[in-house]
Amino acid sequence: QKLALGITNADLIKIPADLDSISSSQDSDGDGYTDRQELQSGFSPYIPGSNQGRFKIDNNLATKLKGRLLLQVQDKGRIWYIDQNGKRWEVTWGNLMSLFRKLALGITNSDLNQVGATNTADGCGSGHKFISEDLGISFCYPDKYGNNSIAVKQENNKVYVYWAGSSPESGQSVEIFEKDRVDTLKTAIEKHFQLSNYKDCSVDESTTKYNTKNGATTAELSYPFNTTSDGPWFSSGYCPDGYEMTNGIRYFYTTPDSNKFLFFSIGQYSIDLSDGRTWQDTIKLIDSTFKFTDETADWQMYTNSEYGFEFKYPKNWKTTGGGQTICEGDCFNKDNIQIVKVAYGVNADGSINDRNSYLGRLTNGEYLKISIIGGEGYYYINDVNAIKGGPSPTVYLVGAEEIFLMNFNIFDSSKTSLGEAEKLFKQILSTFKFIEKENNSGNDEGAG
Structure with a gap:
């Protein structure tokens, strides 16, 4: 788990699977059809019902992930390995050694000594990396904070980061929106939320407030009055609900020439963890490692x-x-x-x-x-x-x-x-x- 990349069901299903590595009794969606049966028929084993969730193989995605371990963030942390042919194999305690013997390359001691050691996972340190091909984003997130394990869940254009066992909505979130590449962040927000329909709601844009790097810009939706102590409870109708400035942390973010922008919803200052850190430290890790992935990079x-x-x-x-x-x-x-x-x-x-x-x-x-x-x-x-x-x-x-x-x-x-x-x-x-x-x-x- 330490070195695996986080991946959603929607992206995982696009990678061809070795059916023999999947338990013959596994039925992920509980619809009475095993995962093997549904995959053989070209349907998703994560969407219940007969003949549901037709999918297409994405060979480009499989090629990008060759040699990687994947952590299935939407299905109890199942682990997969992508071999050099772009096929995924489920890794379990039961098949770990046999799978290793089948897929591993032999290496001599002298060659092994020339391989540099590292304790990072794609720059994530001891954390995990979440990648969403359909949203075009990636970021790091911690394994645990305090005594709580961290979970990640994607729903449509929104990714939740939350304490495992609680509801996703109770945690933090990253929401992704499309924008014209030449638009500033302020213009993109005004267009998407049609701010001309709201009274006294303005965009406060900054390149320095959240210590962003690489020319990134952040922005908040603000009011013409002070809400620091009173909160937004009295300001309904002034800005789009759920995106307005609060006494926690919420802000928009984009990078130069990007065709996307996002919204971080981090939460209140008062949520403390047992080791002296705050829940906001989680999103700080996400913020500092967040990247928009460019699908046209090799075009x-x-x-x-x-x-x-x-x-x-x-x-x-x-x-x-x-x-x-x-x-x-x-x-x-x-x-x-x-x-x-x-x-x-x-x-x-x-x-x-x-x-x-x-x-x-x-x-x-x-x-x-x-x-x-x-x-x-x-x-x-x-x-x-x-x-x-x-x-x-x-x-x-x-x-x-x-x-x-x-x-x-x-x-x-x-x-x-x-x-x-x-x-x-x-x-x-x-x-x-x-x-x-x-x-x-x-x-x-x-x-x-």
């Missing part, structure tokens, strides 16, 4: 200096057309992405199709305006895809001069759900930025 970068933009795309995709030269048609063509430069001109009915007319249509309320580094975007779902006929995520990208149309050119809704396609599309979109164009007037004229 490829496409840069077009002629037309002044760049973005990242999955490393297993290949350029299928366009290359570095952008034309009026397919400016950039990947396995799933197409960018087309909007062409201005005169329509068949004699009306002028110019930049202003395009902007007029984009700002009429039918499109969702989003922030783009160096410009702005107008997002919508195209009901009919030209290639496959199904709905397709689409965005107009408006720069200082040109307007580009970006969409899933060959998105196949029979193979991938619209929700999964949107998630990937928005990840790509979050990396898009307008950059300074190459000073080459000949190329600009040739492209039209």
